[in-house]
Amino acid sequence: xxxxxxxxxxxxxxxxxxxxxxxxxxxxxxxxxxxxxxxxxxxxxxxxxxxxxxxxxxxxxxxxxxxxxxxxxxxxxxxxxxxxxxxxxxxxxxxxxxxxxxxxxxxxxxxxxxxxxxxxxxxxxxxxxxxxxxxxxxxxxxxxxxxxxxxxxxxxxxxxxxxxxxx
Amino acid sequence: xxxxxxxxxxxxxxxxxxxxxxxxxxxxxxxxxxxxxxxxxxxxxxxxxxxxxxxxxxxxxxxxxxxxxxxxxxxxxxxxxxxxxxxxxxxxxxxxxxxxxxxxxxxxxxxxxxxxxxxxxxxxxxxxxxxxxxxxxxxxxxxxxxxxxxxxxxxxxxxxxxxxxxxxxxxxxxxxxxxxxxxxxxxxxxxxxxxxxxxxxxxxxxxxxxxxxxxxxxxxxxxxxxxxxxxxxxxxxxxxxxxxxxxxxxxxxxxxxxxxxxxxxxxxxxxxxxxxxxxxxxxxxxxxxxxxxxxxxxxxxxxxxxxxxxxxxxxxxxxxxxxxxxxxxxxxxxxxxxxxxxxxxxxxxxxxxxxxxxxxxxxxxxxxxxxxxxxxxxxxxxxxxxxxxxxxxxxxxxxxxxxxxxxxxxxxxxxxxxxxxxxxxxxxxxxxxxxxxxxxxxxxxxxxxxxxxxxxxxxxxxxxxxxxxxxxxxxxxxxxxxxxxxxxxxxxxxxxxxxxxxxxxxxxxxxxxxxxxxxxxxxxxxxxxxxxxxxxxxxxxxxxxxxxxxxxxxxxxxxxxxxxxxxxxxxxxxxxxxxxxxxxxxxxxxxxxxxxxxxxxxxxxxxxxxxxxxxxxxxxxxxxxxxxxxxxxxxxxxxxxxxxxxxxxxxxxxxxxxxxxxxxxxxxxxxxxxxxxxxxxxxxxxxxxxxxxxxxxxxxxxxxxxxxxxxxxxxxxxxxxxxxxxxxxxxxxxxxxxxxxxxxx
Numbered sequence: 040x041x042x043x044x045x046x047x048x049x050x051x052x053x054x055x056x057x058x059x060x061x062x063x064x065x066x067x068x069x070x071x072x073x074x075x076x077x078x079x080x081x082x083x084x085x086x087x088x089x090x091x092x093x094x095x096x097x098x099x100x101x102x103x104x105x106x107x108x109x110x111x112x113x114x115x116x117x118x119x120x121x122x123x124x125x126x127x128x129x130x131x132x133x134x135x136x137x138x139x140x141x142x143x144x145x146x147x148x149x150x151x152x153x154x155x156x157x158x159x160x161x162x163x164x165x166x167x168x169x170x171x172x173x174x175x176x177x178x179x180x181x182x183x184x185x186x187x188x189x190x191x192x193x194x195x196x197x198x199x200x201x202x203x204x205x206x
Numbered sequence: 207x208x209x210x211x212x213x214x215x216x217x218x219x220x221x222x223x224x225x226x227x228x229x230x231x232x233x234x235x236x237x238x239x240x241x242x243x244x245x246x247x248x249x250x251x252x253x254x255x256x257x258x259x260x261x262x263x264x265x266x267x268x269x270x271x272x273x274x275x276x277x278x279x280x281x282x283x284x285x286x287x288x289x290x291x292x293x294x295x296x297x298x299x300x301x302x303x304x305x306x307x308x309x310x311x312x313x314x315x316x317x318x319x320x321x322x323x324x325x326x327x328x329x330x331x332x333x334x335x336x337x338x339x340x341x342x343x344x345x346x347x348x349x350x351x352x353x354x355x356x357x358x359x360x361x362x363x364x365x366x367x368x369x370x371x372x373x374x375x376x377x378x379x380x381x382x383x384x385x386x387x388x389x390x391x392x393x394x395x396x397x398x399x400x401x402x403x404x405x406x407x408x409x410x411x412x413x414x415x416x417x418x419x420x421x422x423x424x425x426x427x428x429x430x431x432x433x434x435x436x437x438x439x440x441x442x443x444x445x446x447x448x449x450x451x452x453x454x455x456x457x458x459x460x461x462x463x464x465x466x467x468x469x470x471x472x473x474x475x476x477x478x479x480x481x482x483x484x485x486x487x488x489x490x491x492x493x494x495x496x497x498x499x500x501x502x503x504x505x506x507x508x509x510x511x512x513x514x515x516x517x518x519x520x521x522x523x524x525x526x527x528x529x530x531x532x533x534x535x536x537x538x539x540x541x542x543x544x545x546x547x548x549x550x551x552x553x554x555x556x557x558x559x560x561x562x563x564x565x566x567x568x569x570x571x572x573x574x575x576x577x578x579x580x581x582x583x584x585x586x587x588x589x590x591x592x593x594x595x596x597x598x599x600x601x602x603x604x605x606x607x608x609x610x611x612x613x614x615x616x617x618x619x620x621x622x623x624x625x626x627x628x629x630x631x632x633x634x635x636x637x638x639x640x641x642x643x644x645x646x647x648x649x650x651x652x653x654x655x656x657x658x659x660x661x662x663x664x665x666x667x668x669x670x671x672x673x674x675x676x677x678x679x680x681x682x683x684x685x686x687x688x689x690x691x692x693x694x695x696x697x698x699x700x701x702x703x704x705x706x707x708x709x710x711x712x713x714x715x716x717x718x719x720x721x722x723x724x725x726x727x728x729x730x731x732x733x734x735x736x737x738x739x740x741x742x743x744x745x746x747x748x749x750x751x752x753x754x755x756x757x758x759x760x761x762x763x764x765x766x767x768x769x770x771x772x773x774x775x776x777x778x779x780x781x782x783x784x785x786x787x788x789x790x791x792x793x794x795x796x797x798x799x800x801x802x803x804x805x806x807x808x809x810x811x812x813x814x815x816x817x818x819x820x821x822x823x824x825x826x827x828x829x830x831x832x833x834x835x836x837x838x839x840x841x842x843x844x845x846x847x848x849x850x851x852x853x854x855x856x857x858x859x860x861x862x863x864x865x866x867x868x869x870x871x872x873x874x875x876x877x878x879x880x881x882x883x884x885x886x887x888x889x890x891x892x893x894x895x896x897x898x899x900x901x902x903x904x905x906x907x908x909x910x911x912x913x914x915x916x917x918x919x920x921x922x923x924x925x926x927x928x929x930x931x932x933x934x935x936x937x938x939x940x941x942x943x944x945x946x947x948x949x950x951x
Binding site (some may be wrong): 092105106107108110111114115 | 363369370371372373374375376384385386
């Protein structure tokens with residue numbers, strides 16, 4: 040493998056994103072700065088949609104840690120996406136409370152109406168469905184999250200309405 | 207010290223030690239997979255669960271520090287039940303392919319399962335399968351067998367300092383992987399094969415060639431660097447199957463460099479010379495018997511030394527030849543009346559050779575490298591020159607600082623605090639500047655103290671015009687502050703055309719800062735070569751010679767009539783390869799004692815004599831600490847090849863030289879050692895001050911670490927590695943030793 044010039048984080052992120060990243064790095068001692076890897080990869084994911092090998096390498100270089108360490112973190116946490124996702128990523132909880140309150144019907148609705156099972160993306164690239172564990176909103180089960188917004192006490196109709204609005 | 211009890215045995219142990227360490231030290235066996243004495247504690251396999259009185263849960267013995275009065279039970283029902291449960295979990299996903307697994311028979315999982323496993327699995331679901339990794343030509347993988355102990359990951363992070371493997375994914379989907387398609391390029395990568403407790407990582411070149419219980423284990427010593435790593439060589443039906451490390455804390459700890467491990471492949475390479483061969487009237491090569499070949503050699507050498515003068519006969523030995531071979535070679539040469547013998551294939555500056563000590567030395571014990579507070583590396587690329595020493599220096603970076611000064615940026619596997627990249631023109635000046643700062647910042651009383659050992663007036667004049675820069679102050683300051691500091695020279699310092707100046711300046715820096723001084727010479731047995739007298743300016747054990755022979759540079763530049771080559775191919779090894787090839791080509795008579803002969807050898811040689819390689823002869827190597835390590839042949843040499851010491855002995859007899867009736871290599875060794883004790887430490891090198899700091903220095907191109915001797919050049923697997931082909935990923939992030947050694951993420 041020859042050394043090509045890989046993109047640095049400075050080239051990948053907006054100036055605002057870089058500012059945020061710098062804030063995170065400052066929170067930790069210099070020799071422990073890799074602790075900022077999760078928030079910084081979150082910033083990268085927010086700006087670029089998902090994590091590529093290039094962007095993970097850039098984060099690793101930015102934090103002076105081995106590249107494999109970045110891959111480990113990114114592959115460990117399900118909140119990090121390693122593949123391109125739809126415009127809206129819908130996190131549907133199917134944990135105990137939501138399951139008892141009918142999340143299964145909602146999951147089925149996505150399959151019937153949008154043709155996507157958990158982990159899949161609609162052909163128009165709009166929606167990605169993710170099945171997630173408890174998001175600490177059992178009081179409002181069943182629930183889903185999209186765009187950092189919780190939607191609770193769902194019914195199939197409510198979901199249909201929500202998706203229609205997002206479209 | 208606290209006292210604890212393990213399985214009813216009362217034991218005194220150091221406070222803070224882990225239960226498993228105390229148990230190991232007292233011969234109590236606790237099963238384990240992830241724990242390894244040379245690695246950080248991970249406590250992720252849970253196999254070492256034990257019962258501790260007063261604690262309701264089982265505790266991992268590897269991660270539980272002892273405390274006074276602790277009562278540990280490793281065999282109680284509770285402990286055994288815990289261990290059996292863990293075993294059951296570990297076996298859930300482990301495949302039952304032991305019959306075709308190379309690890310079978312020497313597998314830690316197999317052994318522990320025999321003791322703690324159930325006969326029948328309760329797991330009826332599907333086992334998981336993992337896609338294989340391609341880690342390069344040295345390591346075979348079968349990742350489905352992996353039990354995620356993470357020893358290989360920790361080895362990369364903590365010991366090798368180059369982290370290539372990681373644990374990717376989580377839970378059931380966790381895999382040990384490089385994540386991206388990439389080979390493992392570390393120069394010590396083979397060690398993860400030994401570390402792997404199961405058959406996930408196995409030796410690739412020897413795959414499926416033998417079962418562990420069929421092989422015989424014999425000991426030997428590695429010839430590739432002057433560490434002298436101890437080897438366990440595994441053979442089957444007179445063939446070397448593989449090489450693994452033999453533990454020796456003072457030398458190689460429990461590790462081997464890849465070149466120590468895989469060079470045995472060259473033993474049965476097709477270029478191997480099997481019969482003596484002789485050139486007939488010009489060009490035709492013909493196989494002959496030993497008698498003919500040796501008689502012809504003897505008469506030719508005799509004739510040339512009588513008609514053209516003994517100084518027309520030259521001998522070159524490879525520094526990886528055994529001490530005995532080099533001793534006999536010099537004895538033959540000096541018997542003929544010639545001191546023209548040398549082994550310093552990669553040295554260019556011989557001006558200061560008379561001030562050299564008895565033999566090259568490191569000045570610090572190898573095992574002490576890890577305790578240094580400060581270390582100044584001069585022209586050393588330790589990772590590639592002395593991989594195992596590099597691992598030790600890396601350990602020193604936990605508490606100590608490393609500075610490096612050299613001609614090109616080096617990607618060390620440890621953090622370098624002060625790095626000075628210089629050019630050939632100013633290298634000497636930079637060193638002198640460090641010396642100057644040290645000299646000017648010492649009390650007058652100290653200066654008197656050195657007056658005996660050093661020429662202070664000369665030094666003062668030499669350093670007077672030099673400007674000391676901030677970087678020199680930093681390096682000097684680092685050395686002054688340290689209790690235990692060391693100055694170490696590497697290959698490019700020794701190959702430099704003013705290597706003598708560098709050595710003197712480095713010695714001055716060492717004296718002025720109270721550091722130890724030494725260097726790593728080329729090859730595996732340069733120390734042995736000095737002791738045996740395979741140098742033109744001194745006889746065995748440093749004895750005086752009547753008239754200095756010519757050094758290797760002169761031998762190649764002033765064409766000689768005849769050359770005797772011992773295990774060397776100067777055209778590929780010499781620092782002046784062009785001159786070497788030319789002078790060999792023009793010579794009337796060249797005899798090569800060699801393991802392999804290629805077209806180039808047939809081009810220049812007149813007689814080629816097949817000799818045994820390092821695993822096929824008995825002999826000894828002396829390492830850089832002056833440690834003699836002798837070994838016996840592990841397998842017999844192929845064809846008609848004979849140990850070189852026997853060939854040289856017969857040659858000595860045929861030349862009618864006196865005292866050439868050795869029966870074994872041990873006889874020869876005894877003679878060398880006897881001469882050593884007779885001479886004692888007669889040679890006390892005196893420090894000489896160089897008069898000037900020349901600026902026209904020249905540094906030869908460094909040689910690839912897998913090109914330094916004939917065996918490495920012919921080890922196919924090594925030649926396929928990224929390191930051999932110069933395409934390893936050079937740039938490593940600067941890793942802080944802080945979070946890379948003490949565990950953590």
